[in-house]
Amino acid sequence: MMWTRKALKEQAKEALRRNYWKIVLVSSLLLFLGGGVSFTGVGSSNREVISQDAEDVEDIEDIEEDISGKENYFVKIDTEQGEVHWGAKERNMPSGVWIIATIIGVIIFISIFLFILVLIFLVDIFLWNPFSVGVERFMLKSVDDQAQVKEIGYAFDYSYKNIVRTLFHRDLQILLWALLLFIPGVYKKYQYRMVSYIMAEYPDMEYRRALQLSKDMMNGHKWNAFVLDLSFILWHFLGTITCGIVEIFYVQPYQQLTNAALYRRLSGFQGSDRQAYGGPAE
Secondary structure, three states: OOOOHHHHHHHHHHHHHHOHHHHHHHHHHHHHHHOOOOOOOOOOOOOEEEEEEHHHOOOHHHHHHHHOOOOOEEEEEEOOOOEEEEEEOOOOOOHHHHHHHHHHHHHHHHHHHHHHHHHHHHHHHHHHHHHHHHHHHHHHHHHHOOOOHHHHHHHHHOOHHHHHHHHHHHHHHHHHHHHHOHHHHHHHHHHOOOHHHHHHHOOOOOHHHHHHHHHHHHOOOHHHHHHHHHOOHHHHHHHHHOOOHHHHHHHHHHHHHHHHHHHHHHOOOOOOHHHHOOOOOO
């Protein structure tokens, strides 16, 4: 199905005018929700140096005799400056203890890092992805006519497990391809661009079918969709120089509605066809 950037953006602008504040609110929620241990040394120095003028020390020999045989003390006579320096030697941690302490520090650092990484991963799978599906559903309904803010919780009420499973497989496929090279990962990301929209309308659809359906819908449209994304660069720049104000109140809602309009253009099954694909007929 042919489409143009101008037509999609006009459709998005019309939806934004029709439902502005609700769209800005939902878009802002998506924007705001999406978004070390150092070791400088182990052990310390207890070195204390006492300096005196040589003329104030009546009997340097007595000092040397007093600290002789004591490994932790020293005496140094500076004849040029006429000073005597004496005190406790610096006590350093044995090398073996230093190595063990360093290993323990590294293990703690890695453990904390992995814990944070796993936590972010779980939040992404079980909270962020379902929430994003609800946002996509809201944007689709806004493009169609009017939408209610409660739509953002849709995925938590309908086929939550299946939505989580499907988006997990989508993200896994993109990640595995991205590990090969950057470009294959980007290619897969555009292939699966419509998965969240599909799940927003067909939450019971089996994940393999959803992934394949997105690939079919994006066949022949990936490059144009990439150019569509590039067309928002100047808008994002404007959002940056305005400290995010324009981004929040216009750019993000505008782009999300445009993407929803693209799905509507590429979607070849609506109305009564919804039941055949595991979605509710509306």
